[in-house]
Amino acid sequence: MFLRVVVVTFLLGVAGFIQIKGTQQLAPPGIPHVFSIIIVIYFLSLLYVLIFKSTKNLKINIYAQALCDIVIVTALVYVTGGIESVYSVLYQLVIIYSALFLGRKGGLVAASACSLLYGLMLDFEYYTVLPVYGSATIYNYSAGYVLSRIFIHVVSFYIVALLVSFVVEQEKRSRSLLTEKESEFDRLDLFHKSIIENVNAGIITTDLMGNIKSFNRTAAEISGYTLSEVKDRPIDDFFPGIFEMMGKVKGENTKGNLTKRGEIVVSDRNNREIVLGFSVSSLMSSSDERIGDIVIFQDLTATKDMEKEVEKSKNLALIGEMAAGLAHEIRNPLTAVSGSIQLLRRNLDLDETDSRLMNIILRGRDQLENLISNFLLLARPNMNDRVEMALETVMDEVIESLRYSPEWNDETRVKTQYGNTPEIFGNRTEIKQMIWNLVLNAVQAMPDGGTLNVKAEEIVSDDGKPFVEICISDTGHGIEKDNEERIFTPFYTTKERGTGLGLAIANRIAESHGGKIRIWSEVGKGTFCRVRLPLRSP
Numbered sequence: 001m002f003l004r005v006v007v008v009t010f011l012l013g014v015a016g017f018i019q020i021k022g023t024q025q026l027a028p029p030g031i032p033h034v035f036s037i038i039i040v041i042y043f044l045s046l047l048y049v050l051i052f053k054s055t056k057n058l059k060i061n062i063y064a065q066a067l068c069d070i071v072i073v074t075a076l077v078y079v080t081g082g083i084e085s086v087y088s089v090l091y092q093l094v095i096i097y098s099a100l101f102l103g104r105k106g107g108l109v110a111a112s113a114c115s116l117l118y119g120l121m122l123d124f125e126y127y128t129v130l131p132v133y134g135s136a137t138i139y140n141y142s143a144g145y146v147l148s149r150i151f152i153h154v155v156s157f158y159i160v161a162l163l164v165s166f167v168v169e170q171e172k173r174s175r176s177l178l179t180e181k182e183s184e185f186d187r188l189d190l191f192h193k194s195i196i197e198n199v200n201a202g203i204i205t206t207d208l209m210g211n212i213k214s215f216n217r218t219a220a221e222i223s224g225y226t227l228s229e230v231k232d233r234p235i236d237d238f239f240p241g242i243f244e245m246m247g248k249v250k251g252e253n254t255k256g257n258l259t260k261r262g263e264i265v266v267s268d269r270n271n272r273e274i275v276l277g278f279s280v281s282s283l284m285s286s287s288d289e290r291i292g293d294i295v296i297f298q299d300l301t302a303t304k305d306m307e308k309e310v311e312k313s314k315n316l317a318l319i320g321e322m323a324a325g326l327a328h329e330i331r332n333p334l335t336a337v338s339g340s341i342q343l344l345r346r347n348l349d350l351d352e353t354d355s356r357l358m359n360i361i362l363r364g365r366d367q368l369e370n371l372i373s374n375f376l377l378l379a380r381p382n383m384n385d386r387v388e389m390a391l392e393t394v395m396d397e398v399i400e401s402l403r404y405s406p407e408w409n410d411e412t413r414v415k416t417q418y419g420n421t422p423e424i425f426g427n428r429t430e431i432k433q434m435i436w437n438l439v440l441n442a443v444q445a446m447p448d449g450g451t452l453n454v455k456a457e458e459i460v461s462d463d464g465k466p467f468v469e470i471c472i473s474d475t476g477h478g479i480e481k482d483n484e485e486r487i488f489t490p491f492y493t494t495k496e497r498g499t500g501l502g503l504a505i506a507n508r509i510a511e512s513h514g515g516k517i518r519i520w521s522e523v524g525k526g527t528f529c530r531v532r533l534p535l536r537s538p
Helices: 001-021 030-055 058-079 086-126 142-196 218-225 242-246 301-347 352-379 391-402 430-444 482-488 502-512
Strands: 202-207 212-215 262-267 271-286 288-298 386-389 413-418 425-427 451-460 464-473 516-522 526-532
Touching: 001 030, 030 058, 058 086, 086 142, 202 218, 202 271, 218 288, 262 413, 271 301, 301 352, 386 391, 386 430, 391 413, 391 430, 391 451, 391 464, 430 451, 430 464, 430 502, 430 526, 502 516
Parallel strands: 413 451
Antiparallel strands: 202 212, 202 288, 262 271, 271 288, 386 425, 451 464, 464 526, 516 526
């Protein structure tokens, strides 16, 4: 309908030009009728729009438009010269759009209607049934010429109808096949995406320059980044050094699909260090050329932590076996030595030097006894004698006792903050020992004084479980980065007179009560220690 208006507007311009600029010889007598036909077409176009909005049967609408157009084209051909008119080519346009919209049947119907009306018009002119419009008023065409004109036009009408309908059928068949292929592709693409998105491993594809092209859901969960944030950016921006570990060269286009595996430590979006186990395979094209890489990785952080815990448990189990034997083997001689020294002191009149030497022996015996007790506590925490206790009372007792210890500095300021902390259930002696070791470490880290912060409150973890959280921080010298991973290792210490059992015992006590200790430190600024103990009833 739109193109019809465009064509008619063009014809209107041509007719107007001929009417205004043309001479009497150029302007045919039918020009006024041309204007009338153009006005009728504009009116019909408006009518077509109204009918198109009101009727639901599109095929009948197209048939009606085609038949009206054939009649109008016949009238236009007649008033512009009849057998001489060049506007007979417009019949082809009607046949073409009829075949496009209505298929072969519609094209043949339009071709038949064009043939019938065009043939009747030429016959009526030949037999003078209709007056002649044209440049000459005398009709001087023979019957053979008229018949040939009719024959040529009829043949061309049917050829156009058949060719266009053939093209339309081929196009429909191609469109049907394309739709079917698109449907299969969509199903395959959906299946592929569902596998990639739901597999329990991060999957990244990169081009030859190492720019990220795809990033599945698990990769986003592990790294904390979304696809929109990483797409078309270098993989080294998010996984530094992975290209070197891949053994790949940026821009290299080689054949082969060699898979490389390794582990790398990176930081996620929250600057949390995670251990990734990854494998890299070449992404190959249909011509067997490398066009990029596929990186498949998993978060091994929890696995590595578990391996450390298992290794630590093995060590503690071994220590436990050793502790039982050592305690028996050492305590018996110590008891004998201690009893003998006390008897000698009672029965002998010792001078000052001998008395001092015996005191040194007794202090050594007490140190060995304390070491054995700590050793046993590290190896075998006491699972019995657990009671409900007020955590604030225990912590105040520890701080008050430390004020009279040699490590205490009068310049140390203590800030305590206790929330609405409920009573906890555990071994009072062990809980007190754990807090003592942690607070003592904080005090020892501030030999010239500083600020000791002690805080306790009830919190709820991410999985909805209630905990009591104890936070102990200091403003001391801090812990070197290289030493942080070894602070809970038994007998590891950086102090001149330390045994290396304080933090190990505190961690062991927390674990035996179902809790966990975490420590963060920065050299020159201090250390922050967090203990979480679950709330449990007897």
